[in-house]
Amino acid sequence: MIKRIAAVSLRFLKSRPYIPSHTKVLCNDLVPICYDNSDNSLQHLEAAMNWLKYAQDINQDGGVSAGYCLKRGWLPSYPETTGYIIPTFVDYCHFVNKEEYLRRAVKMADWPLSIQLQNGAFQGGFINSSPKPIVFNTGQVLQGLIRIGKETKQKKYLGASLKAANWLVRVQDEEGIWKRCTYNEIPHVYHTRVAWPLLALYEVTTNGAHLRTATKNVRWALSNQKGNGWFKNNAFDRKSDPFLHTIAYAIEELLECAILILNKAWLEAAMKPAEVLLRRLEVKSVLSGTYNNK
Secondary structure (H helix, E strand, O other), rough: HHHHHHHHHHHHHHOOOOOOOHHHHHHHOOOOOOOOOOOHHHHHHHEEEEEEEHHOOOOOOOOOOOOOOOEEEOOOOOOOHHHHHHHHHHHHHHHHHOOHHHHHHHHHHHHHHHHHOOOOOOOOOOOOOOOOOOHHHHHHHHHHHHHHHHHHOOOOHHHHHHHHHHHHHHHHOOOOOOOOHEEEEEEEEOHHHHHHHHHHHHHHHHHHHHHHHHHHHHHHHHEEOOOOOOOOOOOOOOOOOOOOHHHHHHHHHHHHHHHHOHHHHHHHHHHHHHHHHHHHHHHOOOOOOOOOOO
């Protein structure tokens, strides 16, 4: 008991409770504070976008910080998440008709161009980590580059997109699996989130290699789906159950891929686990962090 109290106390001190905003968060863990939970969605959306703007400005490199840590403060910029935040800023620009958000999206897209690896890939981890090419992260940056390229019509984004996509084609196995340059060097069903931008790029270039690579990966992903909709090989390692995070990735990207090529079977495969999760939410009012095959 004494060791446990000591450990909790140490974590509390490392969280820098002397910072007022940290104190508020830490106290809320003990005694929940009632936040504004009104139905003013626009107000909440604006607050989220303002936070992302601040996260982009904090490191002054154009990228978006990986997040805020109570112990370390603002983290370095993160290529993966910067990539898929770009479409959010483009969409929000059109939604509120404010050019500032498009300018910020362009700034986000220009940053990956400056750090793209020679082979066309993008690194995993924070920008200050050793640059190691990773399939998933490359796919997420590709998503942003494709969107900003369509929006601005600037050829530099298409050029970088092609380099990234061609690398993804080269490192995929014949059966449609990405095992090299992946997290823990194992295949992941949630790599459908890489197949999706490849299909989106195919719409622009009609490059058959991009279509084949994406299609093979989706077919492999579907071969891992059980009768109840659950996917094996969808966790970060071989021993754990998949997080809701990766389950949602697989569902979302199957849906997006199905829409892009009008594939009814893929749509039904995406709907199956989504409907299971919806029923669980209706029964329990919350969703679990992980799910097994039961």
